[in-house]
Amino acid sequence: DQQVKQNSPSLSVQEGRISILNCDYTNSMFDYFLWYKKYPAEGPTFLISISSIKDKNEDGRFTVFLNKSAKHLSLHIVPSQPGDSAVYFCAARGGGADGLTFGKGTHLIIQP
Amino acid sequence: NAGVTQTPKFQVLKTGQSMTLQCAQDMNHEYMSWYRQDPGMGLRLIHYSVGAGITDQGEVPNGYNVSRSTTEDFPLRLLSAAPSQTSVYFCASSYRRSSGANVLTFGAGSRLTVL
Numbered sequence: 001d002q003q004v005k006q007n008s009p010s011l012s013v014q015e016g017r018i019s020i021l022n023c024d025y026t027n028s029m030f031d032y033f034l035w036y037k038k039y040p041a042e043g044p045t046f047l048i049s050i051s052s053i054k055d056k057n058e059d060g061r062f063t064v065f066l067n068k069s070a071k072h073l074s075l076h077i078v079p080s081q082p083g084d085s086a087v088y089f090c091a092a093r094g095g096g097a098d099g100l101t102f103g104k105g106t107h108l109i110i111q112p
Numbered sequence: 113n114a115g116v117t118q119t120p121k122f123q124v125l126k127t128g129q130s131m132t133l134q135c136a137q138d139m140n141h142e143y144m145s146w147y148r149q150d151p152g153m154g155l156r157l158i159h160y161s162v163g164a165g166i167t168d169q170g171e172v173p174n175g176y177n178v179s180r181s182t183t184e185d186f187p188l189r190l191l192s193a194a195p196s197q198t199s200v201y202f203c204a205s206s207y208r209r210s211s212g213a214n215v216l217t218f219g220a221g222s223r224l225t226v227l
Contacts, residue, residue, distance in 0.1 A: 009152070032213040043116075043202055043218030044155070051213075089155065093214060098162060099145050099170070100216055104154035 003027045004092050006103035014111050019077040021106050023090030026071065030092040034100065035064060035075050038087045047088075048075070077108075085110045114138050118203050118219035125193040125226045133188040133222050135203030142208040144186040145216070148172065148199040155202065161186055162208055193226045200224075 005024045013019045023033075031052045036044035050057040050064045050073065057064050063076045077084055087107050091100040119134045137144065145160035157170030161180040175197055177189040186205075190197060200223050204216040 006154075034213055034215065036218075041221070043204075043220045045218070046215045049213040049215065091155075091216075098143065098168070098208075099157055099160050101157075102147075102155040104152060 001026075002103075003030075003095065004090055004101050004103040006088075006090050006106050008106050009104070010107040010109065012109045012111055013080050015082060016079045019075075019080045019084065019108055019110070021075040021077075021088050021090075021108065023073045023075075023103055024071060025073075025092055027092070027095035027101075028068075028071070029095040030101075031094040032092070033064070033066060033073050034091045034093070035062075036089040036091060036102075038089065038105070044089060052094075080108075080110045082110050082112065084108060116203055116205055116217050116219035118201075118222050120222060121220065122223050123225070125190075125224065127194060127226060129193050130189070130191050131193065132190075133201055133203075133224070135186045135188065135219060136184050137186075137203075137205040137217070138184065139205065139217065140183060141205035141217075142183070143214070144180065144203065144205045145170070146176070146178065146186070146188045147202045147204060149202060149221075150199050158188065158201075190224075193224075195226045198224060198226045 034049040035047040038044040066073045087105045090103040146158040147155040159178040161167045203219045206214045
């Protein structure tokens with residue numbers, strides 16, 4: 001039973017446009033949500049997080065939105081750049097477990 | 113500035129062989145964990161530790177052993193390797209505070225192939 005779901009395995013966006021990556025969750029006890037970025041042959045690196053008591057967090061080109069009633073969060077990247085091409089993982093903390101629960105990831109491809 | 117260091121980066125084993133994946137962190141993190149990444153499956157938690165001498169199972173613990181004798185080290189042991197354990201393994205660590213995101217820092221990964 002997947003508690004964190006990323007339903008789009010891949011997403012292709014033109015350079016300079018907005019990239020929107022989506023994530024849904026089922027466990028209402030999660031207290032933090034995080035996004036990680038992963039390049040091939042490297043470990044995931046932390047991108048941005050949001051507390052469950054907030055609905056938006058912004059860091060430069062990256063903004064995460066949280067809709068608790070819909071149990072949905074999204075990562076917006078504006079403008080998208082070629083270096084943003086990577087796999088993005090949504091993760092959640094809490095829900096009665098130590099550590100993070102990850103989604104399956106979305107492969108973002110930025111087209112020139 | 114080493115962060116989380118994993119060795120080896122690559123390993124090929126035959127079915128039934130045993131080996132240990134090493135993980136060390138120099139950030140004095142209380143929490144350490146092992147994940148495996150398989151195509152289409154994301155990152156799945158194998159084992160984790162909230163401090164020296166304390167370990168617990170994650171989502172996919174079968175076939176793996178861990179121990180935590182020091183804060184810095186968290187080795188992952190495969191006692192009798194099986195082809196189903198072919199995967200990329202990531203070690204990760206974080207502080208364990210009651211507030212804040214407790215961001216996990218990952219190692220670069222260890223790619224294991226079991227023939």
